[in-house]
Amino acid sequence: MPWTADDVPSMEGKTVVVTGANTGIGYHAARVFAEKGADVTLACRSVERGEEAADGIRGGAPDGSVDVRELDLASLASVEGFADRFTDDYDALDVLCNNAGVMAIPRRETEDGFEQQFGVNHLGHFALTARLSDLLVSTDGARVVTTSSGAHERGEIRFDDLHGEKEYSQWGAYAQSKLANLLFAFELQRRFEDADVDAKSIGVHPGYADTDLQRRGPEMEGSRLKLGIMKAMNAVVAQSAERGALPILYAATAETEGGVYVGPGGFMNMRGYPEVQEPNESTRDEETARRLWEASEGLTGVGFEIDS
Incomplete structure (x- = not known):
């Protein structure tokens, strides 16, 4: 039988953070967590849009709670502020969903001077996880779920040009950030295991889920042609954002090992029900993962030791 949201167990008493939860797959994951009784924090760049999303969730979640907090992953100061306030108010964190992201946009820089796709998709989440690591380590059975993409298979970590200052490709930068997501996820698992956490x-x-993610690049470029192509592809090929959220829900709640990769198991892994899959072998390169971890600590100024 296929695994669906109906298989998510009771989340009563669980605390969950979902980044980018005001729209797309993040919204639908947060909605199910709340419906199953969890205390869910929607970590959103726009509090106004987050509150609109929360209003759409609360009516169907009588046993859960929904909290909205500002988090701009393009700002390390915002990440620090979010983490400080969250740790002041909560004494546990059962699930952290590193979900928010940007895709194939013209070159922009974050507040801290990072190329935006690498800065938001990877470095922002790296810093967030680090700043919440004490809560995660002290919560029995905590899970960190990091959203990547099939685009990771075309990625390369360009240590000599992480921010695309020498050469920039919209899709190349996106693929690098998505490879970085998995290198980080698997290195974090190794560190959990080494510390017996x-x-x-x-x-x-x-x-391929129908979300707002695909339209932002064409909109920033002002390309009506690309925007039209994206809309047509979403209509013809994509599965719903609700279905696209299933791998997050599976990774956060199903019986599975750490350090695995979960995605839809249907046509070309673009749609279908979640299953454990094998990522590109480059994601298992421990030396590259170690170098990326060290570079990420240096760039963010956030380091963490995971102690049991």
């Missing part, structure tokens, strides 16, 4: 780190991808 009762926690799991899992990478996921949503397949």
